[in-house]
Amino acid sequence: MDYEQDYVMRMIKDMVRALALLIFGKRDIRYEIPEENARTEEDDLYIRILQMADRGEINEAENILLTELSKESSNYVVMAADFYQHIAEYSDEFLEEHNYSRDEILEGLESIAEEYGILDRDIRMEI
Helix, strand or coil, X not given: CHHHHHHHHHHHXXXXXXXXXXXXXXXXXXXXXXXHHHCCHHHHHHHHHHHHHHCCCHHHHHHHHHHHCCCCCCCHHHHHXXXXXXXXXXXXXXXXXCCCCXXXXXXXXXXXXXXXXXXXXXXXXXX
16 A cells, blocks of 8 residues: 555656646746735635645635636646645545545646646556
């Protein structure tokens, strides 16, 4: 079981790194939340999403991420990738306790990659 979780964690890190390199030409993706007086409504919503996830409302937070943040926003892919990185840092016990899995994290990242044409579904199925 530990080997399988380690493998999924490596896949999550590799997927984030691929998104960062292919979309932004960087080695990592982190969304930097501006100072309070410079925040947008989008920033406030993202903070709320992270707080929900930290309370164990991971599925609900993901739903808001996918439905309420504008996918046309230049920050969307960074926020989405950062969200999945954030929840990947939770312990296996916390994820299980709140009905979420590392496989779902990887699926979320793969969905972003597919949406931006970085990962073809047929290729993913072969991996």
